[in-house]
Amino acid sequence: METQNIWNNFNEELYFFILKKVKNKAITNDIFQNTFLKIHKNLPQLKAEEKARAWVFQIARNEIADYFRKESVYVEKLSINKEVSSQELEHFCCFDKFINELPHIYKEVIELAYIEGKKQKEIAEQINISLENVKARIRRAKSILKKRFNECCKYEIGENGKLTGPSNCAICDTTT
Template identity: 80%
Template sequence: METQKIWNNFNEELYFFILKKLKNKNAAQDIFQNTFLKIHKNIPQLKDEEKARAWVFQIARNEVNNYFREESVYVEKFHITKEAAPQQQKHFCCFDKFINELPQIYGEVIELVYIEGKKQKEVATHLSISLENVKARIRRAKSILKKRFNECCKYEIDKNGDLTGESNCAICES
């Protein structure tokens, strides 16, 4: 089987599969290109053409996983003191407030992963839950946080799913 034939058969479906996973057009295009580079490079390993679709999508899944592994950023724990300048507090807006208001099952996972810097697998073991459950809690917590920032602070979610805009919040202004 040739790369061109794989391209003709799977390119659109594969691109939208990747886009659905990443929800970021630019990142999806990069992963899509990397996927086809790996397909082209490893095409001799494909022994059975009937399994081409599964093989292609497994390469894409691996590339998506690599992307998320590289993109996961751990934030050092920070404290905002009462003595901090108002402009410093304004920079963080309602972040601490929103984190503290998360339901406990979501807040503890966010605290462990993003503030304490633990790996998701460690958190799963620590909390005696599955890795999939940790990931689901993180997704739900992020969804809640985005919604709260949008409602309270008038931030908006752009086409890539990122928060954008300026603080426009009565809490932040006081």
């Protein structure tokens, strides 16, 4: 299995998993990036392809646990040098933009569920729609985000079949 395959199969679900746990976009991006760096670095250790999902999510859980153990260090690092942090996370720059561009009905449920950490039942009561409608809106929002993210931010694949270099992002490349 290659890093690109893991990215294609798990990036969206993994991002939202982390976001739901830490409830902060900037920290989520940091943990998300660290998780994929570790996945890429340790991919030869994955012996059974059918265990990829569990392996990927265990790496993410470890990164989340590390964050909570070192939370004060992360906060201090971000507050001391925000510019460096944003440069390190540059290839995920589009995600916040794509969330902000979602139609209001989708953006609202994504922010309530993943930024504020509310349960879907609470969201349904808060915005006065059915639980099924909340679930449908979240699925649709994720689908839109995944499509936008995959269309915009492409990576080059090296001769060895692994991800190389920065993303080939249409937005980042025009703003830098």
